[in-house]
Amino acid sequence: MRIAVVGSGIAGLASAWLLSRKHAVTLYEANRYLGGHTHTHHVQRDGQAYVVDTGFIVHNPVHYPLLTALFDELGIVSQPTTMSFSVHDERTGLEYNASTLDTLFCQRRNLCSPRFLGMVRDLFRFYRQAPALLDESGPGVTLGDYLGREGYGAAFRDEHLIPMASALWSSPAHQILQFPARYLVQFMANHQMLQMSGRPQWQVVRGGSSRYVEAMRSQWTVDERLCSPVRAVRRSADGVHIHSNRGEEAFDHVVLACHSDQSLALLADPTDAERDILGAIPYQANDTVLHTDARAMPRRHKAWAAWNARIPAEPGENCTVSYWMNLLQGFRSPEPFIVSLNQSNAIDPLKVVRRMVYHHPVYSTASVAAQARKGEIQGRHRTWYAGAYWGWGFHEDGMRSAVEVTRALEARAHFAETAGAPA
Numbered sequence: 001m002r003i004a005v006v007g008s009g010i011a012g013l014a015s016a017w018l019l020s021r022k023h024a025v026t027l028y029e030a031n032r033y034l035g036g037h038t039h040t041h042h043v044q045r046d047g048q049a050y051v052v053d054t055g056f057i058v059h060n061p062v063h064y065p066l067l068t069a070l071f072d073e074l075g076i077v078s079q080p081t082t083m084s085f086s087v088h089d090e091r092t093g094l095e096y097n098a099s100t101l102d103t104l105f106c107q108r109r110n111l112c113s114p115r116f117l118g119m120v121r122d123l124f125r126f127y128r129q130a131p132a133l134l135d136e137s138g139p140g141v142t143l144g145d146y147l148g149r150e151g152y153g154a155a156f157r158d159e160h161l162i163p164m165a166s167a168l169w170s171s172p173a174h175q176i177l178q179f180p181a182r183y184l185v186q187f188m189a190n191h192q193m194l195q196m197s198g199r200p201q202w203q204v205v206r207g208g209s210s211r212y213v214e215a216m217r218s219q220w221t222v223d224e225r226l227c228s229p230v231r232a233v234r235r236s237a238d239g240v241h242i243h244s245n246r247g248e249e250a251f252d253h254v255v256l257a258c259h260s261d262q263s264l265a266l267l268a269d270p271t272d273a274e275r276d277i278l279g280a281i282p283y284q285a286n287d288t289v290l291h292t293d294a295r296a297m298p299r300r301h302k303a304w305a306a307w308n309a310r311i312p313a314e315p316g317e318n319c320t321v322s323y324w325m326n327l328l329q330g331f332r333s334p335e336p337f338i339v340s341l342n343q344s345n346a347i348d349p350l351k352v353v354r355r356m357v358y359h360h361p362v363y364s365t366a367s368v369a370a371q372a373r374k375g376e377i378q379g380r381h382r383t384w385y386a387g388a389y390w391g392w393g394f395h396e397d398g399m400r401s402a403v404e405v406t407r408a409l410e411a412r413a414h415f416a417e418t419a420g421a422p423a
Contacts, residue, residue: 001252001413004028004242006230006266009036010056010395011386012257013213014070014402016222019255022410025222026251028244030229034217037395040208041290041354045333051208052325054290054339054356056395058083062200063191064396066403071205074215078203081328086305087163088298090313094159095303106302115155122156127194133182134189142365143184144177163309163319169393170286170341170360172318178364187392204329234268235381255405257386259283259359267383273376280370281389283359287344292335293351296322296343310343318342361389379408 001023005016008029016027033039037055044050058081061068071078086097096110097103110116129150133140141149143165147157158173165176165184185194192199205211217224225246232243233254240254256263264270264278297304308322322340326333340347344355361367371390378385386405391397 002026002250003409004240004249004251004254006233006242006254006256007036007258007262007387008034009257009388010038010067010398011388011402012036012255013038013216014399015255015257015386015405017070017216017220018402018406019409020220020222026225026249027222028225028228028230028242030227032227034224034226035210035213037358038209038213039356040210043290043337043353045292045335048333050331050333050337051329052290052337052339052353053204053209053329054288054354055358056209057323057328058202058204059395060200060202064399066399067396070399071212074212074219076212076215077206079206079330081202081204081330082306083202084305084307084327085164085167086298086303086308087159087311088303088308089159089311091311095298095300097298097303097305099305103302103305106300115153118153119155119160122152123160126152126156126161130181130185131189131194133185136182140180140182142177143179143181146181147177159311163311163321166319167307167309167321169363170321170358171284171362175362175364180363180365180368183363183368208329230266232268233266233383235383240382253382253384253409255384255386255409257402259387260361260385260389263385263387271377271380273373273380277370277373277377278385281367282362283389284362286341286358286360288356288358289340289344289347289352290325290354290356291338291340291347291352293338293348294336296338296340296347297324297336361393363393378405379412384409 003019003023003025005012005025005027008027012027013034016025019025039053039055041052041054042049043052059067084097084099088095095107097106105111162173162176165179166173188194228244228246230242230244234241240251242249242251242254256266260278260281261283264274267274297308304324306324306328308324310320310322320341320343322338325337325339374390384405386401388394388398388401390401
């Protein structure tokens with residue numbers, strides 16, 4: 001069969017990789033590079049070369065089994081890293097790094113702070129009590145309602161849980177509080193985040209995450225179409241027509257491996273179900289900067305961590321996050337390499353290395369309900385949907401989505417061939 005794959009993030013790459021073993025695959029990508037959030041930069045500073053990731057960074061074999069299997073197949077080498085987490089509150093000057101007791105109390109006055117000690121107690125209580133949400137049925141309460149119902153303090157909510165979730169999902173504080181509480185806790189439980197010990201060893205791809213994209217491209221037979229944004233997708237009884245800057249091309253099936261909102265916008269004739277389901281999973285833009293401005297990090301170096309959340313001074317502004325890439329990727333440099341989200345105005349322009357805009361799904365009760373309806377649109381009208389937005393928005397979710405699409409599409413083709421009907 002002739003199959004078009006639209007979008008080259010992990011879902012599109014994995015779909016093209018798997019489907020191209022048996023079918024003729026054409027991969028459309030609007031950007032000049034393949035990879036989407038797999039984005040590695042080769043930087044020259046003072047005569048030294050550095051390889052720095054700004055999108056997909058970490059994984060581990062326990063919670064990323066499909067991605068790990070892909071890396072093993074491609075011969076990709078990973079190395080250990082840390083997922084340490086810090087918070088800096090510009091309003092109060094509070095700083096802590098949750099890695100050790102020493103770094104947790106890097107501000108020694110917090111040893112005698114009732115608010116800070118209350119936050120720590122609430123943290124342990126949340127670890128004990130929150131898993132009970134997994135036994136509840138239905139969509140359940142929002143995170144904000146749950147925290148209020150259970151009497152968690154403002155310090156735990158505002159100075160730990162919201163910054164942590166904002167860092168994970170690149171989401172504003174008010175959206176975090178609208179998360180279905182059960183959904184958040186399920187993610188944390190699946191990733192062993194509700195325990196103080198026995199957490200998995202996180203890893204990064206040695207030499208930059210784009211190594212796996214390079215390995216794919218060296219081995220597959222996919223027809224790559226870089227700088228080829230798709231303008232429209234038209235479906236008919238006997239095929240799918242892709243309209244791009246290369247004109248119109250016909251295929252047997254299409255895998256829309258772009259974001260949910262992009263997929264809906266491409267459909268020339270969306271069904272009511274496609275409008276309802278894809279329209280309920282919106283995306284938001286996040287301004288991303290790779291830079292060397294240490295002012296984005298906590299003032300105390302002991303508070304520096306792999307992930308550094310910043311609570312803004314102005315009420316109502318969103319939490320932001322900075323990733324310390326030297327620690328995450330294990331290299332040394334005279335200046336720190338930092339990836340900061342939504343902090344462009346606070347970064348010295350002379351220390352900016354690269355600017356990007358990445359888009360992330362926005363989760364709510366409506367989006368979680370839409371995920372459960374995927375079967376209503378998957379594979380209908382020769383159209384398949386692959387993307388991390390069907391899960392928690394991470395690399396393994398995109399990989400899992402691609403595997404599911406590949407299995408379902410090939411199963412349909414097999415039974416159609418057996419029955420002598422068109423696939």
